[in-house]
Amino acid sequence: MRFLPAGDLALSVELGDDISVDVNTRVRALEFLIGQKALRGVVETVPSYRALLVYYDPGVVGYDALCAALGGLAEQAGATAMPPAREVELPCCYGGELGPDLAGAARRLDLSPDELVRLHAGAEYLVYFIGFTPGLPYMTGAPERLTIARLDTPRVKVPAGSVGIGGTQCCVYSVESPGGFWLLGRTPLRLYDPGAPEPILLRPGDRVRFRRIDRPEFDDIAARVAAGEFQPVIR
Amino acid sequence: MIRVLDPGPQTTVQDAGRRGQLRYGIPPSGPVDARSFTLANRLVDNADGEAALEFTLIGPRLRVEAPCTAAVTGAAAPVTVNDAPAPAWTTLTLAAGDVLRIGPARAGVRGYVAFAGGIDVPPVLGSRATYLRGRLGGLEGRALRRDDVLRLGPASPAPRRAVRPDAIPDWQESPALRVVLGPQADRFTDEGIAAFLGGVYEVLPQSDRMGARLQGPRIAHARGHDIISDGVALGAVQVPGDGQPIVLLVDRQSTGGYTKIATVCSFDIPRVGQAKPGQRIRFSAIDVREAQRLSRAAAADIANVELQEIAS
Numbered sequence: 001m002r003f004l005p006a007g008d009l010a011l012s013v014e015l016g017d018d019i020s021v022d023v024n025t026r027v028r029a030l031e032f033l034i035g036q037k038a039l040r041g042v043v044e045t046v047p048s049y050r051a052l053l054v055y056y057d058p059g060v061v062g063y064d065a066l067c068a069a070l071g072g073l074a075e076q077a078g079a080t081a082m083p084p085a086r087e088v089e090l091p092c093c094y095g096g097e098l099g100p101d102l103a104g105a106a107r108r109l110d111l112s113p114d115e116l117v118r119l120h121a122g123a124e125y126l127v128y129f130i131g132f133t134p135g136l137p138y139m140t141g142a143p144e145r146l147t148i149a150r151l152d153t154p155r156v157k158v159p160a161g162s163v164g165i166g167g168t169q170c171c172v173y174s175v176e177s178p179g180g181f182w183l184l185g186r187t188p189l190r191l192y193d194p195g196a197p198e199p200i201l202l203r204p205g206d207r208v209r210f211r212r213i214d215r216p217e218f219d220d221i222a223a224r225v226a227a228g229e230f231q232p233v234i235r
Numbered sequence: 236m237i238r239v240l241d242p243g244p245q246t247t248v249q250d251a252g253r254r255g256q257l258r259y260g261i262p263p264s265g266p267v268d269a270r271s272f273t274l275a276n277r278l279v280d281n282a283d284g285e286a287a288l289e290f291t292l293i294g295p296r297l298r299v300e301a302p303c304t305a306a307v308t309g310a311a312a313p314v315t316v317n318d319a320p321a322p323a324w325t326t327l328t329l330a331a332g333d334v335l336r337i338g339p340a341r342a343g344v345r346g347y348v349a350f351a352g353g354i355d356v357p358p359v360l361g362s363r364a365t366y367l368r369g370r371l372g373g374l375e376g377r378a379l380r381r382d383d384v385l386r387l388g389p390a391s392p393a394p395r396r397a398v399r400p401d402a403i404p405d406w407q408e409s410p411a412l413r414v415v416l417g418p419q420a421d422r423f424t425d426e427g428i429a430a431f432l433g434g435v436y437e438v439l440p441q442s443d444r445m446g447a448r449l450q451g452p453r454i455a456h457a458r459g460h461d462i463i464s465d466g467v468a469l470g471a472v473q474v475p476g477d478g479q480p481i482v483l484l485v486d487r488q489s490t491g492g493y494t495k496i497a498t499v500c501s502f503d504i505p506r507v508g509q510a511k512p513g514q515r516i517r518f519s520a521i522d523v524r525e526a527q528r529l530s531r532a533a534a535a536d537i538a539n540v541e542l543q544e545i546a547s
Contacts, residue, residue, distance in 0.1 A: 004418035006468035007498030008526035012418045019463060031258075046257045046466035048490050053466025055257075058527040059534055131464065131490030134260040134369050138464070174260070175369070192260075194371040199360065200259040 001074055003067045008058055009043075013070055015077075016050045019140075023050045024128045028205050029077035030070070039069060047129045047204050049138070085207050089233035090172065092121065092163050092185045092210040093218035099185035101151075105165065108148060108182075117212060119143050120184060125170055127206040135174035135192035135200045139208060142170055154180035161186045163210065185210075188222035189232055201232065236300040237350065239383040240334065245291040248354050248373035248385075251284030253362035257466070257489045264364035264372065265485050267345050267444060267508030270537055271309035271404075275349035277542060278306035278326045280393035285353035286363040288379070290346045294337020295379065297348070299329045304351040304393040307335075310343030310509065311406060324398040325545070343406035343509040352390030366486060367444070396542035406509045411519040414472065414497035415526050419462060422494045423474070427455035431472075431496055432518055436480065440512040444486040446473075447507050449516060453478035454496060464492040470499035470507070472518075482507050500526045502533035 002014040013030065016023030030052050031045045041061030046053040056066055094117045095102040106113040125141035142165060150166040155178060158164070162173045164181025171181050174191035187210075191201045202208065213221070224230035239246075249272065252265025266272035266289055273283045281287075288295065294312050299305075307314050307323045314321045315336045321327055329335065337346060356363050356374050365373025374383060420428060436451035460476040467473070471483045473493045482499055484507065497520065499507055510516055521529070 005415050005498070005523040005526075006418050006466075006495075007415050007470050008500045008502075008523065008530040010466075010468035010498070012465060014465075017463075044255045044257055046489055048465040049463050051463075051465040053257075053468060055468070058530045062527055063523045129490065130258065130260045131466075132260060132488050134371075136260055192369070194359075194369055194376055199371065200261070204258065 001071065003070070005063060006053060010053055010055045011063060011066065012051050012053050013074065014051045015074065019049045019128075021126060024126075026074070026077045027052050029081045030074050032082050033073045033077055034070075037073065039073070041066060046131070048131065049128055082205070085205050086203065087207045087209070087235040088202060090163075090187045090189055090208055090210050091213045091217070091221055092187050093213050093215055094121075094185035096215065098218065099163070099183055101164075101182040102184050105148060105182040105184060109146065111145070116146070116184070119146055120165070120170075121210045121212045125208040127202050127204055127208060129204045130200070130202060133175050133177055133192070135202065137172060137191070137202045137206070137208070139170045140168050142168065148182060150180040151182060154178055158183065159186065160190070160192070161188065163187060186218070188218050188225055189230070190225060196228070236387065237385040238298045238300060239295060239379050239381055239385070240298055241296040242379040242381060242383070243290050243293040243295045243337075246295045246379045247289050247365040247367065248286050248356055248363055249289045249365060250286040250363040252364050252485065253360055253366070253372065256360055260489045261360070261369060261371065262366060262486050262489060264362070264366045264444075266347065267484055268309055268347070268505035270505050271345075272347045273537060274324070274398055274540060275306045275308040275347040277540070278308070278324070278393070278396055278398070279304045279349050279351040280390070281349060281351060281353055285349065286356065287347050287349035287354060290337065290348065292344055293339045294346055294348070296334060296336040298334050299331065301331050303329050303387060303390070305329055305335060306349050307337055307346060308398070309346035310340035312340040312346055313338040322397065324403050326393055326395045326397070328392070328395065342511070344511055345508055350387050351393050352388035355386040355388045368486060395545040397545055399541055399543055402540050404505070404509070409510070409515050409517065410506070411517040412503040412506055413500045413521050413526065413529070414518050415500065415523050416497045416520050417495075418498075419494040420496055422457055422462065423496055424455045424457045427457070427478075428496065430454050431480065432520055434517070436516045438510045438512050438514050438516060442512065444484055446484055446487060447482040447510065449480045449482065451479070454480060456494060460494055461492055462494055464490050467491045467495070468498055469501060470504055471495045472497045472499065484508060500530065502530055
């Protein structure tokens with residue numbers, strides 16, 4: 001465990017050196033415990049793969065005292081400390097114009113497009129954290145068979161909702177942005193909707209599954225999402 | 236009610252900022268220069284975090300549709316009421332039909348216009364601050380446009396007061412900005428850290444509310460410029476592969492995968508945000524305990540800024 005200052009208002013707690021479910025689970029458990037104990041002076045927290053950034057008020061608690069308190073809590077931070085994860089289903093229309101890299105990725109992985117979709121949609125993904133752009137999940141969980149180097153030339157514009165793979169990761173673009181992942185398909189759900197009462201769909205720790213849908217169902221769900229009439233499946 | 240006759244290049248509604256949303260990838264937003272913003276609110280007797288306007292380089296032209304009090308702070312820019320010069324850092328008493336105009340900044344980049352009662356836009360996720368890239372909060376998630384109408388919250392007339400001249404910053408001065416080294420200072424060579432602390436960096440025009448891009452002596456990495464993505468604090472000095480630093484501000488990305496050599500202290504963030512393109516910046520390192528002592532002193536200082544009463 002390492003404590004690193006991030007200026008006068010924040011510090012980073014590093015709980016490991018790698019990207020793993022175990023380390024990330026402890027990061028999220030530490031965040032959960034901070035909230036549960038209402039740790040004095042803590043303003044907000046940002047989990048990532050292996051670190052928790054803790055924003056605090058130095059008028060209430062100093063760096064050394066906060067490190068000591070966090071060190072104590074981190075000892076107790078394990079999987080058992082947290083409430084059960086949510087399971088979220090993301091409908092996804094694979095291939096065609098919504099998934100322009102499906103055929104190319106399949107060739108690269110020596111699979112048929114259909115096998116690739118079956119493997120991708122058959123897996124369960126863990127949301128390690130949300131970051132970079134509003135609502136964007138950092139996820140892994142795909143079978144090793146789907147590990148693939150990122151695109152040689154990243155796209156300048158990737159449409160929101162695009163579902164991509166790169167390295168061992170899976171990503172759903174939450175807003176239109178540049179991106180270097182292979183785009184397998186698109187979800188009609190909005191991971192970030194600034195007009196909605198709850199703009200963010202996914203949370204750190206969620207378990208995500210993709211459900212393969214066809215184009216007519218994509219269009220139907222997209223229309224219901226736009227009308228505010230679609231209820232995502234969350235268990 | 237306020238009518239926007241000319242918004243200027245980028246004027247947004249900002250309050251103290253959105254808390255607790257960084258874990259969902261939503262930055263706090265709010266004023267880049269929180270001190271000037273707070274003083275504008277004090278001058279019109281608002282709570283410190285009440286919603287006000289932040290303009291960029293050139294101020295807006297606004298017509299007030301009912302009597303109100305206002306104040307302009309931040310960047311040094313000419314203020315007029317019905318074309319007659321009016322003081323900045325001072326409570327202004329406006330009548331229905333008055334036109335308040337703020338011209339181009341002579342020094343500094345961001346100015347604040349507060350109205351008694353605050354700008355009444357609906358809070359989103361607990362805040363009225365505008366997050367432009369996310370189209371969230373403020374007025375429909377965007378910068379002001381010509382003919383926008385802003386409603387004000389209820390207010391009683393504020394006494395006329397002014398910020399003492401010695402409490403008004405001179406934005407043309409370029410004192411060294413205080414940083415705490417880390418979180419990833421160990422990913423740079425000694426020469427890289429020496430270049431960062433000894434060099435002079437120029438602010439680039441591509442700077443915005445997300446971050447100030449700087450150009451100067453190259454900062455050399457020790458073991459590559461990528462890290463396992465982690466949280467990005469206010470003031471984080473991110474150094475990508477080209478060795479040129481970016482100081483991340485209020486609309487920053489919540490997490491990122493570049494090394495961060497140091498973090499600019501909160502009390503020097505206004506200086507970063509007020510440095511014009513071409514203006515020079517230097518950095519000096521202090522330890523985290525000294526930073527926190529100065530942080531508490533800065534909070535006490537702004538709490539104690541005396542406003543002078545002005546006879547009307």
